[in-house]
Amino acid sequence: MKHLVASFLIFALVLTVCFMGSGTIVCGTNELTQKTDAVIQNVNDDNYSDALKNLNGLVEFWDKTQNKFIPFINMERVDEISEKLNSIQSFCNKENKPHMLAELSSVKFLIQDLKEAEEFSIFSLV
Amino acid sequence: MIKVLLRTLISYIAIIVSIRLMGKRQIGDMQPTELVVTLLIGELIAISLQDLGEPILLSLSSIFILVFLEVAVSFVCSKVPFIKRLLGGKPIVLINKGVIDQKAMAEVRMSSEDLLNLLHSFGTFDIEDVYCAVLEVNGTLSVNLKKEAQPLTLKAPQNSLPLLVVSNGKLITTSIKYLGLKKQDFMLLLKNKKANLKDIYFMTLDSGGNTVIINKTQTPKKENVQ
Numbered sequence: 001m002k003h004l005v006a007s008f009l010i011f012a013l014v015l016t017v018c019f020m021g022s023g024t025i026v027c028g029t030n031e032l033t034q035k036t037d038a039v040i041q042n043v044n045d046d047n048y049s050d051a052l053k054n055l056n057g058l059v060e061f062w063d064k065t066q067n068k069f070i071p072f073i074n075m076e077r078v079d080e081i082s083e084k085l086n087s088i089q090s091f092c093n094k095e096n097k098p099h100m101l102a103e104l105s106s107v108k109f110l111i112q113d114l115k116e117a118e119e120f121s122i123f124s125l126v
Numbered sequence: 127m128i129k130v131l132l133r134t135l136i137s138y139i140a141i142i143v144s145i146r147l148m149g150k151r152q153i154g155d156m157q158p159t160e161l162v163v164t165l166l167i168g169e170l171i172a173i174s175l176q177d178l179g180e181p182i183l184l185s186l187s188s189i190f191i192l193v194f195l196e197v198a199v200s201f202v203c204s205k206v207p208f209i210k211r212l213l214g215g216k217p218i219v220l221i222n223k224g225v226i227d228q229k230a231m232a233e234v235r236m237s238s239e240d241l242l243n244l245l246h247s248f249g250t251f252d253i254e255d256v257y258c259a260v261l262e263v264n265g266t267l268s269v270n271l272k273k274e275a276q277p278l279t280l281k282a283p284q285n286s287l288p289l290l291v292v293s294n295g296k297l298i299t300t301s302i303k304y305l306g307l308k309k310q311d312f313m314l315l316l317k318n319k320k321a322n323l324k325d326i327y328f329m330t331l332d333s334g335g336n337t338v339i340i341n342k343t344q345t346p347k348k349e350n351v352q
Contacts, residue, residue: 004201007147011194014187021183075179 021072022118028065029115035061036108039088040101048095055092059085073114081110130175133182137171140186144193149200156264157214163196207296214263216300221259224272234261245269258287288336292329295342305333 035058042051062085066078084107091100144167148160156164167189174185203210218230220241231241242253244267250256255275260268270287289301291312302312315331316323321339328340 001201003147003149004197007190007194007197010143010147010190014190017183018187071181071183073181075181 024068025072025118026115028068029111029118032058032062032065032111033108033115036104036111040104040108043092043097043100043104046097048092051100052089052092055085055089059089069114073117077110077114081107084110129178133174133178136182136186137175140189141167141171144189147193148196157200158263159196159199159213163192166192204294207293207298217263217268218261219258220261220267221253221256224254224257226253236261241267250275260287286333288330288332288338290328291331292323292326294327295324297323301331305331 035054039051039054039058042048042054062081066082069078084103088100088103088107091103145164148163170185170188170192174180174182199209199213203213218234220227220230220234220236226238226241231238241259245251245253245256245259248267248269250269250271252275255271256269257272258270262268268287286305289298289304291298291301291305297309297312299309302309307315312331313323315335315337316326319337319339321329321341325341326339327342328338330338
């Protein structure tokens with residue numbers, strides 16, 4: 001009986017951590033998507049000064065958020081997004097619109113992929 | 127490198143905790159579900175040790191969910207015999223009263239060579255010496271030798287293997303049927319022994335009427351009705 005109680009307590013702890021982790025990822029990715037959309041809009045409008053400002057905000061937010069994501073997602077996925085954001089900053093400085101939009105779309109896709117992996121659906125289960 | 131060290135240490139502690147929670151058993155004594163969970167724990171730990179990019183928390187979560195399910199299932203099995211039979215299977219009599227049950231052999235997909243090999247490992251080389259052989263749930267063979275093949279000369283008549291008839295206050299009707307008894311006969315036997323079904327934790331009975339009764343929170347007492 002005591003084994004059952006002990007394993008149940010650990011199970012409850014694991015469930016709590018899983019739900020917390022899932023919530024952190026969903027909230028974080030929602031905000032990241034909004035920030036990415038803002039940068040995409042700026043680039044579409046050829047407003048590179050605002051794009052750079054919003055991009056810096058996005059990178060800053062990502063730097064803070066990724067530490068919360070690391071315990072729950074594969075490190076390679078975190079590195080992939082960081083790498084893409086770095087290249088976007090370079091493209092923004094050179095006002096390279098096509099490359100910037102392409103990389104921003106990739107970042108948005110990667111962020112949404114993180115969110116979709118956490119959200120519960122029959123398709124994500126299989 | 128420190129990351130590898132720490133991850134290995136955490137994995138080791140997780141394995142120790144999970145094995146302790148599941149209870150100590152050797153591979154041969156494991157129920158099918160326990161064996162599967164043990165193998166899965168090994169696989170999950172291997173993933174987090176090999177792929178340093180994969181969060182160890184995911185492996186640990188999976189391990190402890192499996193451990194909880196295993197402990198919960200074994201708890202339910204101890205309370206509900208039907209679930210135990212459903213998940214763990216039931217012992218199968220391969221040799222009954224000296225005769226090989228070919229239907230049972232086919233059911234467990236065992237050839238006569240396999241049976242002989244198992245009997246050899248038990249120290250029996252002549253199948254004629256075997257009165258009863260039971261393939262247990264964990265895959266081991268239990269053998270009851272004929273009276274004349276047993277090392278000591280017994281004055282008692284040849285009895286069947288003692289069967290578990292009561293487990294944790296619950297009557298196992300299949301065992302009673304196997305012994306050729308009716309429920310009323312068995313209840314009468316209990317009455318003669320001044321035992322109450324609800325109070326019995328463990329009771330075995332053989333065809334000779336020999337019983338071992340362990341009441342709940344009591345040491346065993348051995349009796350012979352003959």
